[in-house]
Amino acid sequence: MVGIGDKLLGYATNPDVRNRGASGGLVTAVLAAALEKGMVEGVVVLKRIDEYEAIPVITDDVQEVLASGGSMHAVPVNLTKHAVGRKIAMPGKPCDVRGVIEQAKRNGVDLENTYIVGLNCGGSMHPVVTREMLIRMYEIDPEDVVGEEIEKGKLIFKTKDGEEKAISIDELEEAGYGRRENCRYCTIKIPTNADLACGNWGVIGELAGSATFCEVMNEKGKRLLDNAIEAGFIEVQPADEKSIAIRNKVNSAMLKLGDEWKGRLLTEIHDQERLTYYIEQFADCIDCGACREVCPVCTCGEDSKCTMFHSLADNYKMSMYHMVRLLHLSDSCIGCGQCSDICPVDIPVTTIFRRFADPAQKKRDYSPGMDLQRPPFLELMLK
Amino acid sequence: MAGTEWEPKIVAFCCNWCSYGGADTAGMGRFQQPSSLRIIRVMCSGRIDPMHVFNAFLEGADAVLVTGCHLGDCHYVNGNYKAQVRYQFLEEMVRELGLEPERLQLNWISASEGEKFANFIRDVTAQIKQLGPSPLKPEGVN
Numbered sequence: 001m002v003g004i005g006d007k008l009l010g011y012a013t014n015p016d017v018r019n020r021g022a023s024g025g026l027v028t029a030v031l032a033a034a035l036e037k038g039m040v041e042g043v044v045v046l047k048r049i050d051e052y053e054a055i056p057v058i059t060d061d062v063q064e065v066l067a068s069g070g071s072m073h074a075v076p077v078n079l080t081k082h083a084v085g086r087k088i089a090m091p092g093k094p095c096d097v098r099g100v101i102e103q104a105k106r107n108g109v110d111l112e113n114t115y116i117v118g119l120n121c122g123g124s125m126h127p128v129v130t131r132e133m134l135i136r137m138y139e140i141d142p143e144d145v146v147g148e149e150i151e152k153g154k155l156i157f158k159t160k161d162g163e164e165k166a167i168s169i170d171e172l173e174e175a176g177y178g179r180r181e182n183c184r185y186c187t188i189k190i191p192t193n194a195d196l197a198c199g200n201w202g203v204i205g206e207l208a209g210s211a212t213f214c215e216v217m218n219e220k221g222k223r224l225l226d227n228a229i230e231a232g233f234i235e236v237q238p239a240d241e242k243s244i245a246i247r248n249k250v251n252s253a254m255l256k257l258g259d260e261w262k263g264r265l266l267t268e269i270h271d272q273e274r275l276t277y278y279i280e281q282f283a284d285c286i287d288c289g290a291c292r293e294v295c296p297v298c299t300c301g302e303d304s305k306c307t308m309f310h311s312l313a314d315n316y317k318m319s320m321y322h323m324v325r326l327l328h329l330s331d332s333c334i335g336c337g338q339c340s341d342i343c344p345v346d347i348p349v350t351t352i353f354r355r356f357a358d359p360a361q362k363k364r365d366y367s368p369g370m371d372l373q374r375p376p377f378l379e380l381m382l383k
Numbered sequence: 384m385a386g387t388e389w390e391p392k393i394v395a396f397c398c399n400w401c402s403y404g405g406a407d408t409a410g411m412g413r414f415q416q417p418s419s420l421r422i423i424r425v426m427c428s429g430r431i432d433p434m435h436v437f438n439a440f441l442e443g444a445d446a447v448l449v450t451g452c453h454l455g456d457c458h459y460v461n462g463n464y465k466a467q468v469r470y471q472f473l474e475e476m477v478r479e480l481g482l483e484p485e486r487l488q489l490n491w492i493s494a495s496e497g498e499k500f501a502n503f504i505r506d507v508t509a510q511i512k513q514l515g516p517s518p519l520k521p522e523g524v525n
């Protein structure tokens with residue numbers, strides 16, 4: 001039996017799962033065990049197409065879950081919406097988890113029935129940018145890539161001829177490649193808001209690369225792990241002081257780097273120029289509505305203020321759609337980057353929304369999607 | 384009308400029970416007021432959606448005023464507290480957008496405060512005349 005707050009090192013007992021897993025395959029094994037033992041009706045997994053594409057699917061097939069291990073760094077999906085209205089277990093980067101919690105606050109998700117295995121995340125990459133980076137920086141044909149790995153600050157690609165090429169992430173990012181912009185200044189790297197927080201930071205010595213560091217965050221996390229241990233799917237041992245210290249140290253270093261990136265990417269725009277800047281950026285908008293569609297914290301559904309009161313015929317200086325959304329998201333934007341990724345005309349939507357949300361959230365010392373304790377401010381409940 | 388001074392358009396949302404009464408009292412008390420004001424009466428300041436404010440700006444308002452009963456006096460218990468929460472977000476947003484802060488203002492005015500209402504409108508009008516037309520005003524709107 002594990003306890004809440006335990007910090008453990010663990011791995012899947014099935015050697016295939018352990019090998020295929022990004023670390024120790026623990027995440028995959030825990031998800032599979034939850035399904036096997038009937039804790040949930042389905043599991044969200046990423047169905048891999050190639051290095052740059054994977055589709056989230058909800059499966060009730062334990063074998064399909066077991067075959068789904070491994071981290072896809074060039075698949076910046078957000079899994080939040082797959083949890084809406086279902087009784088499932090899912091893996092989740094911090095932004096996936098934050099989305100689920102914001103949905104739960106707005107009654108979109110029943111957290112009692114949703115198990116979330118959190119993954120540490122230092123950031124993900126845009127698939128199109130990744131392909132371009134492979135050609136320009138690595139001089140590798142993107143189709144030849146068979147695997148990718150991050151080690152000691154370097155991004156390593158392996159080709160089908162067995163070759164490896166490593167370039168430091170700093171160098172890639174200076175050249176405009178590497179992680180998506182919003183990931184660079186993201187403030188949550190360890191998903192302490194999930195039921196379990198799993199990652200490879202702190203896995204050292206002979207276990208390096210073949211075990212997963214796992215912190216039990218709450219009662220549901222404890223249930224997940226106990227179930228997987230009892231089912232014989234995983235083995236765990238307590239993490240020692242050194243492991244824990246390394247995990248904390250890497251996290252702090254990443255957060256500090258994130259702060260620097262924030263300063264660089266959200267540069268101040270002068271008072272007199274801001275309005276022109278926003279008007280010009282949104283002038284490119286073709287009204288496709290995709291940014292709203294992919295937004296993990298939006299629960300408005302079909303009929304929403306931002307669309308119902310917006311008409312192109314109005315010919316306003318600035319789009320009503322974006323004005324409403326800017327306000328609506330200032331308390332709840334989690335900076336997941338989906339809106340920028342999807343935008344067909346390349347408006348830096350996330351960066352713009354962060355310019356509004358960042359000061360609003362900072363002022364209230366509020367980080368959306370981290371807990372259920374505080375309500376969305378705009379729907380403030382008066383005592 | 385060449386030569387006449389530019390007159391801003393100011394939209395004020397007034398709640399039925401207090402600030403609208405304040406505007407009425409200002410008229411009955413014969414306090415001089417500029418002709419810049421367009422009042423929109425709502426039952427309570429809690430009815431004012433940020434969207435209404437955006438709409439006013441996008442349709443050509445040079446300033447938008449959110450008004451209601453004094454805190455504690457709302458006739459629907461806490462409508463003005465709700466308005467206040469929304470207003471804070473709205474204010475921060477309008478700042479970040481780059482609109483001058485004078486263009487969006489909040490004031491609690493009771494039905495008996497006619498003079499306060501008139502002074503408020505006069506002050507705002509003077510501030511906006513200094514600033515000139517709103518940059519969000521559509522082409523072709525005065």
Ligand SMILES: Cc1cc2nc3c(=O)[nH]c(=O)nc-3n(C[C@H](O)[C@H](O)[C@H](O)COP(=O)(O)OP(=O)(O)OC[C@H]3O[C@@H](n4cnc5c(N)ncnc54)[C@H](O)[C@@H]3O)c2cc1C
Binds near residue numbers: 028
């Ligand atoms: C984009 C990304 C960045 C990461 N960065 C770090 C890091 O900086 N430091 C760190 O300690 N750990 C990081 N991790 C976590 C780490 O790679 C492992 O996922 C974790 O250690 C669990 O290992 P495992 O072998 O137990 O998981 P596995 O058994 O391999 O299971 C992984 C699970 O993650 C899901 N998954 C894969 N890719 C994605 C994705 N893009 N989005 C959502 N779910 C996905 C799979 O469907 C699978 O269920 C990152 C993970 C991802 C996806």
Ligand code: FES
Binds near residue numbers: 427
């Ligand atoms: S009735 Fe005046 S603010 Fe509510």
